[in-house]
Amino acid sequence: MLNQLKQNALKEIAATKELKGLDAVYRRYLGRKGELTKVLRSLKDLSEKERKETGTAANEIKRGLEEAVGEKRREFLAPSGKTPSLSRFGGTSGKTPPSGVNWLDVTAPGVKPAVGHLHPITLVQRQVEDIFQSMGFSVVDGPEVETEYYNFDALNIPPGHPARDVLSLGRTFYLKKGGLMRSHTSPMQIRYMEKHNPPIRMIVPGKVFRVEATDSSHETNFYQLEGLMIGKDVSVANFKAVIQEFLENFFKKSIKVKLRPSYFPFVEPGFEIDMSCTMCVGKGCAACKYSGWIEMMGAGMIHPKVLKSGGLDPKKWQGFAFGMSLDRLTMIKYRINDIRLFHSGDLRFLQQF
Numbered sequence: 001m002l003n004q005l006k007q008n009a010l011k012e013i014a015a016t017k018e019l020k021g022l023d024a025v026y027r028r029y030l031g032r033k034g035e036l037t038k039v040l041r042s043l044k045d046l047s048e049k050e051r052k053e054t055g056t057a058a059n060e061i062k063r064g065l066e067e068a069v070g071e072k073r074r075e076f077l078a079p080s081g082k083t084p085s086l087s088r089f090g091g092t093s094g095k096t097p098p099s100g101v102n103w104l105d106v107t108a109p110g111v112k113p114a115v116g117h118l119h120p121i122t123l124v125q126r127q128v129e130d131i132f133q134s135m136g137f138s139v140v141d142g143p144e145v146e147t148e149y150y151n152f153d154a155l156n157i158p159p160g161h162p163a164r165d166v167l168s169l170g171r172t173f174y175l176k177k178g179g180l181m182r183s184h185t186s187p188m189q190i191r192y193m194e195k196h197n198p199p200i201r202m203i204v205p206g207k208v209f210r211v212e213a214t215d216s217s218h219e220t221n222f223y224q225l226e227g228l229m230i231g232k233d234v235s236v237a238n239f240k241a242v243i244q245e246f247l248e249n250f251f252k253k254s255i256k257v258k259l260r261p262s263y264f265p266f267v268e269p270g271f272e273i274d275m276s277c278t279m280c281v282g283k284g285c286a287a288c289k290y291s292g293w294i295e296m297m298g299a300g301m302i303h304p305k306v307l308k309s310g311g312l313d314p315k316k317w318q319g320f321a322f323g324m325s326l327d328r329l330t331m332i333k334y335r336i337n338d339i340r341l342f343h344s345g346d347l348r349f350l351q352q353f
């Protein structure tokens, strides 16, 4: 009886002309209510000896039919309409691969291995470095663990100075063994002046650390870009030209720059820099809160006391300094609305770059 079932099934499989028919045959014999499945289910009603004999035979037939269906299915799916040769398995041409071996088409294009890529902030940092280097600026690195002297005192922010709180520089991580995690990249202004003679043109991209209640625009750890230019007659006009050149190069469009008076203890005069909104070109949109302008950075002419801290004579030298957030630059460039995404490690976010 089992043999008859096998012969019928094989005949039907061989006679199918399309995938749909093949699936029907499969269901008729091997499906949940299929002929052979019924046999296998009824085994429990047989004696132990019969169960063993019938069971072994039925399972063997089941494997045979599954192979026959699989073979036929490949025939339908093969692009040429012919059964693909099995010779690639090594001399088994025309034979079914051993049960349990999946069909392998070695001529099919491979799956590309995933290649790593740069973090969006790294991409922006490199672009920024390229632009400033093309204008003759050096790219400088500095320590992330700083002293109070370099982080505050040398920058005209003595202990108790209200600016520590106003600029949120006072929200600093202090270390048990002394020192602190730098709360801005400005300490490098002093360190660089100590070791280099003017004229000076340099930028410092790097990590800074602040005690913050994080939200969509505040992080405890972000990247800052510090810039410094010192010479005999470096002026605010030079600053405006350099920063406009940078922004237009970075955003690859013409940009207006506006200076607003502001206060930072390490500059005099100090100002804040707005640029025309890159999205609405000044017409007003959600990104610029309908003002047409986006706040970009703080800057100013280096305070005489800061030049002195760096060992330079303020009567002989003058220059500008600026500081902006690389995170913010990245957010504007790629239209990212939450700073916390940068350190989230969320692949759905990172894979977009």
Ligand SMILES: [Zn+2]
Pocket: 277, 278, 279, 280, 281, 282, 283, 284, 285, 286, 287, 288, 289, 290, 292, 293
């Ligand atoms: Zn806008």
